[in-house]
Amino acid sequence: MQRSSPSVPRRRAPAVFAAVVLGVFIVGLGCAVWIGLRGASAVQHLRSAQATVGSATTEVADPAGAIERLGEAAPDTSAARALTGDPVWGGAEILPWIGPQLAAVRTVAASVDDAASTAVLPLRAAAAVLAPGALHTPDGAIDVARIAAARPAAADAATRLRMAVDRIAEIDRAPLLGAVSRAVSSTSAALDRAATAAEALERATTLVPRMLGADGRRSTLLLFQNNAEWRSLGGVVGAVAQVDADAGRLALVAQASSADVTAFVDDPVLPLPDDVRGVFDTRPARYLQNTTQVPDFAVGAAVAREMWRRTHGEEVDAVVALDPVTLSYLLRATGPVTLPTGEVIDGDDAVPLLLDEVYRRFADPREQDAFFQSAAAAVFGALAEGRGDSTALVEALTRAGDERRLLVWNADAADQAVLDGSTLQGALxxxxxxxxxxxxxxxxxxxxxxxxxxxxxxxxxxxxxxxxxxxxxxxxxxxxxxxxxxxxxxxxxxxxxxxxxxxxxxxxxxxxxxxxxxxxxxxxxxxxxxxxxxxxxxxxxxxxxxxxxxxxxxxxxxxxxxxxxxxxxxxxxxxxxxxxxxxxxxxxxx
The missing domain is CATH 2.60.40.1170 (Mu homology domain, subdomain B)
Known part of the structure; x- marks a missing residue:
């Protein structure tokens, strides 16, 4: 009886192996095509979303419109997330070289989608509370209760946006290709701007009501810096004013030239740290004009507060520094103001008038200071009267803060901690x-x-x-x-x-x-x-x-x-x- 030859299975083995290899190749090719097509589509959606988010986060003058544009990115971000979230994509993330690129794209898509889908609602709620025209009570006071009511929504949005930023920050960028790495960086920067803006809104809705007397009378000392004579934080302090606030009602209670504030020639009004004295000597603590010489506003603000207390007997709760450029930004929001002399000053002529022309008009420094004080009082009066669109005022203050022209220090440590990490602190x-x-x-x-x-x-x-x-x-x-x-x-x-x-x-x-x-x-x-x-x-x-x-x-x-x-x-x-x-x-x- 003839036995069957064992060579037939052996001949079939290569064919089976080839079929398996071909099958794997076809499956792999299919997966690659699948990932490539979905990836290309996802990138298009992400680019569209990034453009929308980028335009929204750079818009200061129209917060409500910026929030709506942020919401308009949601369809693109959701589509990109769906395209990069299937099992085939996830399985390919374990592969060398291409895997980190796919993982990075998926993380970016998910993070941007979380930001656009979940942060818009609380931002919209905060914007509705802080709508232009709604921040003044019928008797003309600033509605501090309404500002405070926007805080929970602002805090929620800030938290969600910062979580998205942190998630992208965890991406290991070392293995990423140039284009992918740049996309990760630009998306991270756009989301960081959005998170920073939301955090600023949270700080404002926390601190502004307190500084405007929501819990009782609060006094603030204003330091007007002169950029024509430089100091580290802007310029020499040429004039000062005390503003009191109670339940949103503002009152200008005192004004003075820096020459009217006692100079402590022999002994500093407050002790300065040894390292500060090593760089600047004791001048910042002996003359009000030099209190902004130390590039740490917390140092100079405390000194100015004590000088004011010893000269005028008033212990203020906060100190704020600003310059003529900040006044020009505010004037663009309030519109022109009329000085006691009958002269009209606006946002375009404020800086040359206050930093150059005034010295040609008046030879006596006291007359110069009086002119400066009258201009500051006129701008303050316009603000206290509620002149100017609130959106434009927010834009003016935001710009001044970003340029470090507007500095804030609170004597209460808890209040000051609200500003931690912001440009308003004027920190080192x-x-x-x-x-x-x-x-x-x-x-x-x-x-x-x-x-x-x-x-x-x-x-x-x-x-x-x-x-x-x-x-x-x-x-x-x-x-x-x-x-x-x-x-x-x-x-x-x-x-x-x-x-x-x-x-x-x-x-x-x-x-x-x-x-x-x-x-x-x-x-x-x-x-x-x-x-x-x-x-x-x-x-x-x-x-x-x-x-x-x-x-x-x-x-x-x-x-x-x-x-x-x-x-x-x-x-x-x-x-x-x-x-x-x-x-x-x-x-x-x-």
């Missing part, structure tokens, strides 16, 4: 694992108002891994000194030739940073060497330069510090809002 530069921040602060050394004519430019960029270059340049564009009043030039009273401007540039380095090289070039007079010190763990480098009209001075610092995704500069706000720091390419290569 903060660096962490995600950002590296350098401070560049300008202080006049001329005893003049010449800084109206000085133009600073600051730039910073990574020039190598762990090495950044900071460039600071100053240009004196003043006219012929003989055309300027002595009060503007200083008249040589402090040893600086009339028309020249002597400036101290204080550079605050991140904790642990080290200057490895420094270079200066100037057609003016540069003080020999450098000075500085240490302030709250931050090395401070001081560079002094004296410039005649038409001259320019430049400082370059090569700084060794850990590379982080974000590089930032905090700088003294000047009278020109366009003079903002440039962060990008290595300045030495520019």
């Amino acid at each position: 530069p903060v660096s962490d694992d995600t950002r590296t921040t350098v401070g560049v602060y300008l202080n006049d050394g001329t005893g003049s108002k010449m800084d109206y004519y000085l133009h600073p430019r600051t730039a910073i960029g990574w020039c190598a891994d762990g090495l950044a270059t900071l460039r600071v340049s100053l240009r004196n564009d003043a006219p012929e000194p003989s055309t300027l009043p002595p009060y503007v030039t200083g008249g040589g009273e402090y040893g600086v030739r009339p028309g020249d401007a002597l400036t101290g540039v204080y550079v605050y380095l991140p904790p642990g940073a080290e200057v490895v090289d420094r270079r200066t070039s100037s057609d003016g007079a540069v003080a020999p060497g450098f000075a500085g010190g240490l302030h709250d763990g931050r090395a401070v480098v001081k560079w002094s330069v004296q410039l005649s009209p038409g001259q320019t001075g430049v400082l370059d610092l090569d700084i060794r510090m850990p590379t982080t995704p974000r590089l930032e500069i905090l700088s003294t706000p000047t009278r020109d809002p366009r003079e903002t720091p440039d962060v990008g390419a290595c300045p030495a290569a520019g």
Whole structure:
């Protein structure tokens, strides 16, 4: 009996194997096509959603419209989430190389969808409560109860948006391709702006009612900074005012020139920390004009509060600093105001009028201060009367706060903690694992108002891994000194030739940073060497330069510090809002 040959199964084995391989290939190809098609569609939806979210988060003048646009992104985000959430997509995330890209796209889609789908409702609720025209009571007071009622919705939206930002932050970007990595970064930035805006709304609805007397009378001391004579936080304090609030009703109860506030020539009014004295001596605690010299508003605000108490016998609850640029923003919201002289001032002429023309009109500093006080009182009167659209006022205050022209300090620690992390605190530069921040602060050394004519430019960029270059340049564009009043030039009273401007540039380095090289070039007079010190763990480098009209001075610092995704500069706000720091390419290569 003939036995069947065992060679037949062996011949069939390769065929079976080939069929399996072909099947796997076909399935894999099918999965790849499936993922590719769905991925392309998901990317289109995400790009559309990102454009919508981006436009919404940059719109300040129309919060209600911005919220509606944020809601309009929901269909795109939901579609992208569905396209990237199926089992085939999830299974492919374990593959090398392509897996991290797919996981990143899925996380971004889910995070943006959560933000657009869940944060819009509470934001819409908050916007409805804070609708323009609804924030004043029938008798003209600010409706502090209505503002406070918007807080729960604002807090809910802020929490949801911040959760979305944190979820994207957990993505490991090391294995991501350039296009995917850029998409993750830009989406994260857009959501972070939205979360920051919602957090600002939460802070405002928490703190504003308290500061406006929701729980009883509150007093606030206003410090008006003069950007024509620089101090670290903006300018010398030239005038002050006390505003009292009770249940949303505002009253201007006192005004004074800084010259009317007692100068504590012999002893500081409050003790300054040793490191602050090491950099600035005791001047910020002896003269009201210098209270904004320390680039930490909490230090100067407490000093100004004590000076006011000793001079006028009033202990205020809060201190707020602002400058003529902030007044110009407010005037664009309220409309023009009329001064006691009959002169009309508006948002376009406020800055040149208050920082330049007033010195040509009045030779007596007290007359100058009186004019400034009248302008501030007129703007305050317009606000107290409820003039101006509330949306425009929010835009004006938001812009001033973002530019660090509006600073707030509360004597109550719990109230002040509400502002933690915001620009309103006027705090020292903060660096962490995600950002590296350098401070560049300008202080006049001329005893003049010449800084109206000085133009600073600051730039910073990574020039190598762990090495950044900071460039600071100053240009004196003043006219012929003989055309300027002595009060503007200083008249040589402090040893600086009339028309020249002597400036101290204080550079605050991140904790642990080290200057490895420094270079200066100037057609003016540069003080020999450098000075500085240490302030709250931050090395401070001081560079002094004296410039005649038409001259320019430049400082370059090569700084060794850990590379982080974000590089930032905090700088003294000047009278020109366009003079903002440039962060990008290595300045030495520019």
